[in-house]
Amino acid sequence: MNINSIIPYYPTYQILDNIISEDKKFINLFIDLKACATGLFVKDIISEIIDNTDISNTIDTSIFSSLLFMLIYHKKYSLKKNKKIRFLIFSEMGGSYYHKNIFKKYKANRHINDFYLLDMASMEKLNNIVKKNILLMEKFLNKFPNVYYFNMRNLEADFIPYFLIKYTNISKDDFFVNIIYSSDHDMKQCLSLPNTKIYQRKRNSNNILSEGMAIQSEIKNKKKYDRIDDKYFPLFLSIVGDSSDEIPGINGIGPARCIKILPDVIKIFGDIEDIEKNIMENGNLKSHSDDVKNKVIDEDIIVRNLKLISFNILSQKILNSSKEYFANNKKYIKSILKKEEILNPDNIIELLIKMNIDFYEDDIYYLFE
Numbered sequence: 001m002n003i004n005s006i007i008p009y010y011p012t013y014q015i016l017d018n019i020i021s022e023d024k025k026f027i028n029l030f031i032d033l034k035a036c037a038t039g040l041f042v043k044d045i046i047s048e049i050i051d052n053t054d055i056s057n058t059i060d061t062s063i064f065s066s067l068l069f070m071l072i073y074h075k076k077y078s079l080k081k082n083k084k085i086r087f088l089i090f091s092e093m094g095g096s097y098y099h100k101n102i103f104k105k106y107k108a109n110r111h112i113n114d115f116y117l118l119d120m121a122s123m124e125k126l127n128n129i130v131k132k133n134i135l136l137m138e139k140f141l142n143k144f145p146n147v148y149y150f151n152m153r154n155l156e157a158d159f160i161p162y163f164l165i166k167y168t169n170i171s172k173d174d175f176f177v178n179i180i181y182s183s184d185h186d187m188k189q190c191l192s193l194p195n196t197k198i199y200q201r202k203r204n205s206n207n208i209l210s211e212g213m214a215i216q217s218e219i220k221n222k223k224k225y226d227r228i229d230d231k232y233f234p235l236f237l238s239i240v241g242d243s244s245d246e247i248p249g250i251n252g253i254g255p256a257r258c259i260k261i262l263p264d265v266i267k268i269f270g271d272i273e274d275i276e277k278n279i280m281e282n283g284n285l286k287s288h289s290d291d292v293k294n295k296v297i298d299e300d301i302i303v304r305n306l307k308l309i310s311f312n313i314l315s316q317k318i319l320n321s322s323k324e325y326f327a328n329n330k331k332y333i334k335s336i337l338k339k340e341e342i343l344n345p346d347n348i349i350e351l352l353i354k355m356n357i358d359f360y361e362d363d364i365y366y367l368f369e
Contacts, residue, residue: 003062003065003066003069003358004066004069004070005039005042005045005066006037006039006040006045006063006066007033007036007037007038007039007063007066007069008038008039008201009031009036009038009070009181009199009201010070010073011199011201013077013080015199015206015208016074016077017081018208019177019179019197019199019208020081020083020177020179021177023174023175024083024175024176024177024195025083025084025175025176026083026084026085026086026175026176026177027078027083027084027085027086027176027177027179028086028164028165028170028171028177028178029074029085029086029087029088029179029181030088030089030090030160030161030164030178030179030181030182031070031087031088031089031090031181032090032157032158032180032181032182032183032184033067033089033090033091033134034091034092034157035181035182035183035184036070036181036182037063037066039066040063040130043118046118046126047122049062049063049126049129050122050125050126050129053129054125058356059128059132059133060129061132061133061136061355061356061357061358062358063129063130063133063137064133064136064137064355064357065357065358065359067137067141068352068359069359069363071141071147071367072360072363072364072366072367075366075367075369076366079366079369084146085146086146086147086148086170087147087148088148088150088160088161088164088170089137089141089147089150090149090150090151090152090157090158090160090161091134091149091150091151091152091157092151092152092153092154092155092156092157093131093134093151093152093153093154094153094154095107095154096154096156097154097155097325098155098314098317098325099156099308102304102307102308103247103304103308105246106246106247106308107245107246108246134151135151136355137149137151138151140348140351140352140355142339143341143342143348144342144343144348144367144368145342145367145368146367147367148336148337148339149336150332150333150336152329152332155329158182158184158186158187159311159314159315160333161180161187161190161196162189162190162193162311162312162315163311163314163315163318163333164333164337165178165190165193165194165196166193166312166315167319168337170337171193171194171195174194174195176195177195177196177197178190178193178195178196178197179196179197179199180196180197180199181198181201182198182200183200183201183202184244185218185242185244186234186237186242186245186309188209188213188214188215188217188218188230188233189214189230189234189237189309189310189311189312190311191209191211191212191213191214191230191233192214192229192230192231192233196210196211197209197210198210211230212227212230213230214233214236215227215228215232215233215236215259215262218236218255219255219256219259220256226263228259228262228263231272232262232266232272234272234306234309234310234311234312235262235265235266235272235275235302235306236255236258236259236262237249237305237309238301238302238305238306238309238310239253239258239262239265239297239301239302239305240253240254240255240258241305242305242309245308247305247308249301249305250297250298250301250302265297268297269285269286270286274286275306276310276312276313279303279306279307279313280313280316280317283303284299284303285299285302285303318330318333344368345364345365345367348364349361349364352364
């Protein structure tokens, strides 16, 4: 098995040049592990991973190895281009308490077996292998300089790029570029943040999304419609729904119709900041005009869906809620950013050998340059 086939999210250096302009000296590379590890949806690859575990009686660590090679590949690029790079990897374990409390049917029918087409015994083995790899990566990659691994427990990790870019100092000025590797389309709300781009790789095609493309990328015949600010993407998605997460939208309103009525919706309920503030403070949408009635707008659906979809609402919960669940997540994120211990490369190499991680010893030193 080619180790890179597990996480084949590799733009060429030429594509990276197109994403990163010459004036950008610092790169924040966000890696959505769940979305990037597309090899785990290929039956031949996961069968080999399971077989390797059965034969050796030790957990196959090729997922860890694949991510390690990915980091080295990008670090070599940054050194070649004389740029500083920071890796911010995110994943999750367990269903999201936050989302399930809002909508019990959230991802209700999305079973992992639907993707892997494995029997139950193989499924349990695979789950154990993936979990073990994630825990190893979380533990050891956070001991590398400029590598940060966020493994959220019972909370979806998709909000991590938005939270870190907007509410921490990791992206200080225009010399920074934030690049998000993810095929998850609700990640497009991050395009409202400064100096942020999304790289999507689907079926060997490359798609680079930048400012102004969040809503436009969801519709055909883009020239027919006026461009709407990226910050309204959560509102757009709350109206049309998100089938990938099994979030129903307002019946009869698809992307094309939504983009037509969105300016009127904004006039009725105000700027997205006002909308989110009203939801967080009052749990409803407060119309700017009591005289305006729009039968196609179901306020209850929009409120529910924005709570599920909006990274900003979830970020505000983590920042400001006194509830233990949110406070613990805030503490965890701070602990990863703080990085209390960084090992030297020789210690790292020794640990990787003990864990039977596949790697090239000389390449590890690149991550410390």
